Amino acid sequence: GENVEQHPSTLSVQEGDSAVIKCTYSDSASNYFPWYKQELGKGPQLIIDIRSNVGEKKDQRIAVTLNKTAKHFSLHITETQPEDSAVYFCAASLGVNGQNFVFGPGTRLSVLP
């Protein structure tokens, strides 16, 4: 089955700096890659996603890149702000049924003022 690894597990950056979180997946048939942000006491919230037919997607300060050959994808956050502090999860899906939705272990991002 699919296996998703995520690095780093914790990340601290200064406000205004960029943050990068990387995920790798094992099943080359996976074709959908969402990123979620989870704040304390809340459920995960979808922040950006990408499908395998594109290599990059951007939404304001957030971007995701996908390298299908290497089977890895990354989340980029620019001009970080304290409210970006949260746990971020990547996931990979075969897009066939919900059974194949596999999450990474998460990255705790701290943005220091």
Add this chain to the structure above:
Amino acid sequence: ETGVTQTPRHLVMGMTNKKSLKCEQHLGHNAMYWYKQSAKKPLELMFVYSLEERVENNSVPSRFSPECPNSSHLFLHLHTLQPEDSALYLCASSTGVDQPQHFGDGTRLSIL
């Protein structure tokens, strides 16, 4: 307002109790999911329902029993749970099983 509402937010129960978790989605979605989130472990998919039919059961112990009476409501019935079942239980919904999932804020379950 997340669109996916879970009740109760917190639940403490003994191992011999029977309780139910409730999830309601107001997004018009056709698929609903139960996840378990434990400390320092990835989100674990427990059950998937699509159009009110269970698509997959990921070998979850029978002490967890899901019910999906309609496309807007999902329940997780609990009985004779173990201490290791203490976790955050998250419900999610989507327009289809290959579409983005929208999560509720979860039920924090503690087993005494």
